[in-house]
Amino acid sequence: MTSQRGERDYDVCLSFAGEQRDYVERVAASLKQAGIRVFYDDYEKVALWGKDLYEHLDYIYDKSAEYCILFASEEYAKKVWTNHERRSAQARALMSHAEYVLPVRFDATEIPGLRATIGYLDAQSTEPESLAQMIVDKLGPRMRKNFFPPNPDLLFEALSITDEQDLEEALSVAHAFMGALQRMTLDERKLIACLFCSYCPSELPDNVHQSLDLIHRLMGWPLQQIIDTLRGIRSLGFVHEVRHEDESHNDSVLVCQWNDMSVDSGLTDFAMLNSTWLAAEMMGLAVGHYCEGCAIKFIESLDFSRLSSATIETHK
Template sequence: MPDTREPWYDVALSFAGEDRDYVQVVAQTLRDSGLRVFYDDYEQVALWGKDLYSHLDRVYREQSKYCVLFISQHYAKKVWTSHERRSAQARAIEERKEYVLPARFDDTPIDGLPSTIGYLDISDTAPGELARMIMDKVGPRYSKPGFPKVVDRLWEELGVEESDAKEKDRVRRVAYGFYDALRHMTIDERKAVVGVLAFGCPAELPEGVHISLDLLSRMIGQETTEVLQNLAAVRSLNVKVKARKGQFHADDDELVVDDKDLLLHFWCPVPDSQDCTAIAYGAVACAADHFCVDHGIEVVAKLDFSRLDARVVGLAARAED
């Protein structure tokens, strides 16, 4: 029986040494994008001293979500690639679903690999493009939840001078304080807070960000009573919300909802920080700006602030080229 636990690797790469230059670029692009990749160069210490025959059988049979076979005239002649392929095919037969993903440099026949299995012709495909297709196959994957050490995109968003180390540290500490507050909220509470910052009006910053209760309810898919309950529940986490009379004027006899205007304020016990709400507003904007509106909210609600680091954004863009 196959291992029913979550696979350790998103994808395992099986290839001949003669094709390493191409595969190495694919592996690096996948790894930089956040996927967990089994590629032998990344596993040298882990493989040291192990019984490779049984260990590789587990990797290709049990521990990966997909296995890409880089088929070529060299691949067909190797003993270890045959072992890897047989383990991968055993998994595919046991589960009766797609697992083996052949990528062909040429049309060399491979013993035991059915001709009916769909494959990609990569003879004229750049490794970065193949990596993008593998990422599409693995499926949507957000970066690992967490907060980066470098938040240079946030510093730029807020106009912090590159040479001002003290201010950069202060901004990061406040932004991390906001992230830490979100960590202690329920997912629905996070969506309510992040929704205010993502869809609200920043005109009253640094005091706060305001938004129509009715608009927020529609944008995040929560009933107005639920929104109010979620925002009231996070007061102990340094997020305070005031409900004010609606700011919208209605014509005589115009049918309107009984709306409220919500003003959200975040504070953090970092010295000389009266702009905490503005920093939180900027952090949400930077973390979510490479996604559509709905996915942006999901990304921040899942505590993925990785895109505050310009390097992460650059690696993702490079993978799409």
């Protein structure tokens, strides 16, 4: 069981009767677009397949989310599974002594254990998209872990991409770079963040490069440690060389490329030509405006909320 904010599997879980699915589905879609981790049964069909649903749903509604959105209705009060979900959610609320169950009413039906004095929202007078925004506001700004937004429109804008096929390929490459970062050690991520956020752009999209001495000063690492660390992530697509600008070797430049080696992307034109450029833009947008302390938090969490206009406002 996780107990700290931001460490749970979901931001919200949705408990509702099937008769209200059309409304709840619009809420779930809006939440997903905003980067909210939402437990909605239609999004979890594969995960739920073969599980003991009685035990698993008890865990979901008791322990796995920051809030439970309970859609109260006459149908909700009569169904076996919704009452199982409700009891699990109410047990969590009782034990935590904190707001957890957030009711949304379709009618005035009495729901066992749901006191009339608990504040609720009226579904009849609230559009699903408006309700989703209220949920986003209730959650407030937060740091996500290993998060990539569904629609990284700010990344596409930075890359000046509008063609549909290029958008699809860029998204595939972006996910591959995210995967490469997830496979790194923390020190490897720190070095890539330093290099890909302080680079000279003159040779993009071919490579990013920077004075090796400057990287040494920014990182506080011995020069050989920098080289050895880059050598260790060749299997993740990073290729580097040290270019000497003069015969004395006093002005050495670290040159780095990243190549998308994922099976899904294959050798598309975009992947072959622009992988390094895309990686640099991703890191620059994600880290570029942070202080050093917040940049380290990003490197630890890999929260790419800042790549999307839909999720940047919900980012801590």
